[in-house]
Each structure stands twice: as structure tokens, then as C-alpha cells.
Amino acid sequence: MSLPKYQQLAATMRKRIKEHAYAPKSLLPDQNTLAKEFGVSRLTIKKALDGLAQEGLIYKQSGVGTVVLGIALENGEDSPAERFDGLTKLVGSAHVRSKILKFDITFPSPKVQKQLVIGPDDPVYDIRRLRLIDGEPWIIEHTYFRVKMVPNLTHKILEHSIYAYINNDLHLKFGGAYRRIGATLTTQEDIDNLGGKAGEPVLQVEQVVWLTTGQNIEYSISRNLARNRSYTVLDINQN
Amino acid sequence: MSLPKYQQLAATMRKRIKEHAYAPKSLLPDQNTLAKEFGVSRLTIKKALDGLAQEGLIYKQSGVGTVVLGIALENGEDSPAERFDGLTKLVGSAHVRSKILKFDITFPSPKVQKQLVIGPDDPVYDIRRLRLIDGEPWIIEHTYFRVKMVPNLTHKILEHSIYAYINNDLHLKFGGAYRRIGATLTTQEDIDNLGGKAGEPVLQVEQVVWLTTGQNIEYSISRNLARNRSYTVLDINQN
DNA sequence: GAGTGGTCTAGACCACTAC
DNA sequence: TAGTGGTCTAGACCACTCC
Numbered sequence: 001m002s003l004p005k006y007q008q009l010a011a012t013m014r015k016r017i018k019e020h021a022y023a024p025k026s027l028l029p030d031q032n033t034l035a036k037e038f039g040v041s042r043l044t045i046k047k048a049l050d051g052l053a054q055e056g057l058i059y060k061q062s063g064v065g066t067v068v069l070g071i072a073l074e075n076g077e078d079s080p081a082e083r084f085d086g087l088t089k090l091v092g093s094a095h096v097r098s099k100i101l102k103f104d105i106t107f108p109s110p111k112v113q114k115q116l117v118i119g120p121d122d123p124v125y126d127i128r129r130l131r132l133i134d135g136e137p138w139i140i141e142h143t144y145f146r147v148k149m150v151p152n153l154t155h156k157i158l159e160h161s162i163y164a165y166i167n168n169d170l171h172l173k174f175g176g177a178y179r180r181i182g183a184t185l186t187t188q189e190d191i192d193n194l195g196g197k198a199g200e201p202v203l204q205v206e207q208v209v210w211l212t213t214g215q216n217i218e219y220s221i222s223r224n225l226a227r228n229r230s231y232t233v234l235d236i237n238q239n
Numbered sequence: 240m241s242l243p244k245y246q247q248l249a250a251t252m253r254k255r256i257k258e259h260a261y262a263p264k265s266l267l268p269d270q271n272t273l274a275k276e277f278g279v280s281r282l283t284i285k286k287a288l289d290g291l292a293q294e295g296l297i298y299k300q301s302g303v304g305t306v307v308l309g310i311a312l313e314n315g316e317d318s319p320a321e322r323f324d325g326l327t328k329l330v331g332s333a334h335v336r337s338k339i340l341k342f343d344i345t346f347p348s349p350k351v352q353k354q355l356v357i358g359p360d361d362p363v364y365d366i367r368r369l370r371l372i373d374g375e376p377w378i379i380e381h382t383y384f385r386v387k388m389v390p391n392l393t394h395k396i397l398e399h400s401i402y403a404y405i406n407n408d409l410h411l412k413f414g415g416a417y418r419r420i421g422a423t424l425t426t427q428e429d430i431d432n433l434g435g436k437a438g439e440p441v442l443q444v445e446q447v448v449w450l451t452t453g454q455n456i457e458y459s460i461s462r463n464l465a466r467n468r469s470y471t472v473l474d475i476n477q478n
Numbered sequence: 479g480a481g482t483g484g485t486c487t488a489g490a491c492c493a494c495t496a497c
Numbered sequence: 498t499a500g501t502g503g504t505c506t507a508g509a510c511c512a513c514t515c516c
Binding site: 241269270271281285288299300301302303304305 | 481482483493
Binding site: 024025056059061067069070173174176177180181182183184201202203204212214226230231232233234235 | 263264295298300306307308309412413414415416417418419420421422423424438440441442443449451452453465469470471472473474475476
């Protein structure tokens with residue numbers, strides 16, 4: 001337990017809320033009372049509550065108090081952090097397999113140059129993988145990595161988790177991603193690999209991922225049959 | 240100017256970053272230096288920087304410093320706050336018109352009961368609107384509001400902005416939303432109203448909106464032709 | 479070892495809500 | 498008027514990175 005106090009407090013409070021030790025729609029004890037109970041300063045309590053507010057578990061209103069919401073609970077743990085762990089960690093590596101459809105090095109097309117903010121002479125890996133969950137075809141991923149930033153990719157790595165390689169072996173950290181979600185129809189490749197029919201709707205997620213250094217590392221397009229997966233977002237209104 | 244100091248500081252720093260007074264990829268002055276420059280405590284500086292980090296403008300690394308990223312800039316201001324202002328405010332009320340396709344009161348179906356967490360006897364408005372931007376059909380919205388929470392809806396309100404009515408007249412505040420984005424094909428209604436063809440892909444956004452009190456207020460399904468609009472997400476990796 | 483950001487405290491004042 | 502959460506300070510110690 002070397003977590004900072006405010007995170008430990010947040011965990012405790014989260015547990016109490018989920019176990020309804022604090023009833024939904026009721027007011028939490030005020031921050032001074034909580035500070036005394038836990039033997040910490042009020043600011044530390046506030047910081048813990050700030051985190052819970054961002055998760056949508058509580059709502060704080062000056063002059064009134066802190067209300068227990070308990071809504072985000074029902075919509076299935078949608079921790080934003082998991083978004084950067086890749087499919088393998090999300091579903092569990094035991095269930096995911098990858099079939100490599102293409103593994104090339106090329107110079108980037110103008111579109112890829114623009115997305116990765118690189119010049120035409122900066123080579124990229126051009127990868128196409130079919131991701132299977134429990135043997136069922138699920139997603140086609142078309143990914144471009146800068147060779148300079150993700151060197152020495154191998155078939156072996158591609159068959160497992162690229163993200164694990166980037167995090168654990170290259171020690172690179174994801175800073176964020178920009179995603180565009182759209183609807184399209186099946187292409188011949190979708191039909192061949194995903195088992196779709198002609199004219200079936202397909203959900204497409206286009207994304208640019210960058211590191212904490214601000215450098216773009218990946219541009220990818222993921223496609224799956226609409227009946228297999230949708231994209232969910234939990235949006236908490238700050239202000 | 241009655242904004243808190245840390246927000247004013249954040250605004251100043253944001254401006255400096257966007258004007259490249261702090262060059263991208265360079266290190267910001269350290270927090271103690273900034274605290275002296277602005278004549279505030281270090282914690283206030285940190286709070287300002289925390290905000291900028293959440294926007295994806297900078298990245299702070301303990302033991303190193305604070306790097307200027309300047310990436311989110313290019314992807315077009317995607318302020319999450321705007322998500323709760325509705326289409327009218329997003330595009331500008333001068334450009335938006337609404338054609339009311341349906342305006343009823345009914346008892347909720349089992350599905351709507353589940354989404355709004357209400358009983359079968361709690362009446363809801365059943366609204367279908369075609370939203371037009373600059374005269375062009377854009378989105379079909381199928382919306383359910385609890386009558387108890389959004390009383391006295393009129394045709395006049397529906398033709399303008401429901402969200403403005405909820406915020407300004409009812410003084411209710413949105414707490415958050417849960418959205419599911421999926422891909423489907425055109426229905427007959429889409430073809431009739433959006434001008435789509437049969438078998439064309441449609442982007443569908445299903446959402447449940449709740450208030451700061453935790454009560455669900457709205458369940459809605461929005462549909463638009465995939466060629467007209469996609470859904471974008473900016474995702475910053477916390478940790 | 480020097481410098482960075484992260485955490486934490488004790489105490490203070492403020493704006494807001496409610497009665 | 499009393500109580501709430503929001504802000505802010507000055508000062509302290511820590512873990513971490515880099516030289």
C-alpha cells in the first residue's frame with residue numbers, strides 16, 4: 001500500500017457507496033467530518049471526492065453538500081484507463097488471438113503522413129490483423145506505426161499484444177487518443193474475414209494515438225460488424 | 240473577472256501555449272518559478288496545470304518537468320462541455336430548425352422504463368424531431384422525457400431548443416450522459432426524412448442523460464446518415 | 479546531489495444555500 | 498445566521514529523474 005492517501009480514501013468511499021453504506025440520493029457527511037473520521041486534512045478529503053465526482057458517483061454542490069448518485073455503477077465499469085490497454089488486456093489474453101493478414105514496411109501515404117505528422121521519408125509498418133475472441137472473428141485492425149518509434153516488430157509480437165510490447169519492452173507511455181467513430185458498409189475484406197454479408201452495417205473506429213511526449217505513434221482503423229460491438233462513452237458534465 | 244485564480248492562470252498559460260510563447264516539445268518553467276512570476280502559491284499553479292493536462296495541452300512528469308504538447312489543438316476544439324448544450328447551441332440557433340414529426344404523451348414501454356429507471360405508470364413525452372441545419376435534413380431524434388421532470392412542453396419549445404428550456408426555465412443541470420454509438424442501415428423513416436437511400440449506413444447514438452441530482456431525465460436515439468456526420472472523442476490517458 | 483512534480487497539513491477567507 | 502463546498506497560502510516531506 002504505497003498509494004497516496006487521497007486514492008486510498010477514494011477507494012474506501014467508493015466501496016461504501018457501492019455497498020450502499022452511503023445510500024443513493026442521500027448526503028455524504030460533510031468534508032470536515034470526513035477529515036476528522038479519517039484523520040486527514042480537509043483538502044485531502046476534497047481531492048478524494050473530486051475523483052469520485054469525475055467518475056459520476058457523487059455530485060458536490062457548494063452550500064448544500066455532496067449527494068450520492070450511484071448511476072455510473074449500472075452501466076458497467078467503463079474505466080477510461082482501459083482504453084489504452086488494447087483488446088488483449090480488455091478481454092483477457094487467454095481469449096484473444098490475432099491472425100496476421102499483412103505485415104509490411106512502406107513509406108507513408110499522404111493521408112498517413114498527415115495523421116502521424118511525419119514526412120514522406122519516415123517509414124511506417126503497415127499492419128493488418130484479424131482479431132478473434134474465443135475463436136470468433138471480431139475486429140479487423142489496419143494499423144500504421146512509425147518504424148522509428150516501434151522498432152523491431154516481429155510476427156511473434158503481432159500475434160500477441162502490440163500494446164504490451166510498447167508499454168513493457170519499449171517503456172513508452174500513451175498520452176491520449178483522438179477517435180472518430182463512423183458507420184460504413186461491409187467491404188469484400190470484411191466479408192471474407194469477419195463473416196459478414198454484403199450490405200451489412202460496419203462500425204469503424206479511426207484513431208490517432210500519441211505518447212506522453214506528444215509524438216504521434218499510431219494511426220489505425222478498426223472495423224467490426226455492427227451487430228457484434230458498439231462503442232460506449234461515459235460523459236460527465238464538468239463545470 | 241471573478242474567476243478563481245487558477246482558472247485565470249490556466250487561461251493565460253493556454254494562450255501562451257497556443258501562441259507558441261512556450262514552444263511545443265519544450266519544458267515549461269518549473270512550478271516554483273511560475274508561482275513567483277504570478278505571485279501565487281505553488282499549489283495554485285499546479286491546479287492550473289492540472290487543467291491543461293486534462294485538455295491534453297501539456298504533460299507533467301515528476302522528476303523531469305512539464306512538456307508542452309500542442310496536439311489537441313489541431314483536432315478542433317472539442318470541449319466536452321458543449322456536449323450538453325444540444326445541437327442548437329453547438330451550431331448556432333440561426334442555423335438550426337426542427338420539424339416535429341411526433342409529439343405524444345404515453346406510458347413508457349419496458350425498454351424506456353429500464354433506461355429511465357421509472358415505473359410503468361410514470362408518463363413520458365414521446366417526441367420525434369427532424370433537425371435541419373441550414374435547411375438540410377441532418378438528424379432524426381427520438382426522445383423520451385419524464386413528464387414529471389420536464390413539465391409543460393409545448394410545440395413552440397420543441398421547435399426551438401429543449402435544452403435551453405431545461406437549463407434556463409426549469410433551472411435543471413445536467414450531470415452526465417451515457418452514450419452507445421452504433422452502426423445501422425436506413426429505415427423507411429430515415430429514407431423519407433433524411434433523404435437517404437435504402438441500404439445506406441446510418442450512425443446511431445443512443446443516450447441516457449441524468450441530472451446532477453442523479454435522476455435520469457432523458458432517453459433518446461439519434462440517427463444520421465453516416466456520410467453527414469461521425470462521432471469524435473478526445474481521450475486523455477490519465478494515470 | 480540537485481531539481482522536478484506529487485502529496486499533505488493547518489488554517490484562513492469566500493460564495494453560496496438554506497432556514 | 499449557520500453550514501456547506503471552493504479557493505488559497507506557506508511550508509514541509511516524498512519519490513523520482515538525471516547528471
